[in-house]
Amino acid sequence: MEPTLRRLLDDIGPRLHRIRQDRGLTLEELATSTGISVSTLSRLEAGKRRPTLDLLLPLAGTYRMALEQMIGAPLTGDPRIHLTPHHRQTRTRLDSVVIPLTTYPGRLQVFKQILSPTTEQPTLVTHPGHAFFYVLAGTVRLLVADEQRLLKPGETADFDAGLPHWFGPADSSPAEVLHLFGPHGDRFNPRP
Structure with missing residues (x-):
């Protein structure tokens, strides 16, 4: 061999x-x-x-x-179609994996994010723009201001990202979401 x-x-x-x-x-x-x-x-x-x-x-x-x-097979064919995941890690654990699905600066951006379970307390954040995500797998706990929602696969969240917010798995299983970001900011804003 x-x-x-x-x-x-x-x-x-x-x-x-x-x-x-x-x-x-x-x-x-x-x-x-x-x-x-x-x-x-x-x-x-x-x-x-x-x-x-x-x-x-x-x-x-x-x-x-x-x-x-x-x-981990070697890349073949057109290299433009291979997705590159980005790992986001805290000091003690992997927080999430983000996979960009589009790369059009100044236009709609699409990301798949795999959220790892955590026992840490949620830290609400704010950033400019509007947030939208679609739950692909698992159950997502979403906190926006003083409200909490549990979202299942096929459900969506749509909110003003200027409001304090946090989202992550609702239980000990990972969750997967699809994010859409408009041209107001072509930078992905992962949860801290």
């Missing part, structure tokens, strides 16, 4: 372990959602089990990731 392919295969287990940790999932929770046993998942993450499509496809579905992104 050529060295590049061997390195790619050797890196899949640790990569899957990091993804699971970033999502705040236990092996048991992942086993429940994928139908793969805890022992198989553990051996796969430790590099003691060869990654096969019958194992990787359910994981990609649970993580809502493209297979090539999940395993």
Whole structure:
């Protein structure tokens, strides 16, 4: 086997372990959602089990990731279509992963954000503009001024970002949202 392919295969287990940790999932929770046993998942993450499509496809579905992104496959084809996630981390944990879906300065910006669970107290922030997001997965807790809402997949939030606000997972599971920002500011404003 050529060295590049061997390195790619050797890196899949640790990569899957990091993804699971970033999502705040236990092996048991992942086993429940994928139908793969805890022992198989553990051996796969430790590099003691060869990654096969019958194992990787359910994981990609649970993580809502493209297979090539999940395993770290080398880029092919047109490089403009590959998305680059940005990790935002506090001193003690990964806070969120932000994936820009558009790159049009001065026009509508679209971002997917994966929010990690937290036990920290919410810190409300303000910034210029208007905020809109659509919940893709999980339950999102939204605080705006003195109001609180719990949002499920398919529900949206639309509010004046000049009001004190915060949002994050409502429970111990990660949540995913799709953000839209208008031309009033083509800079993404993640939660602190």
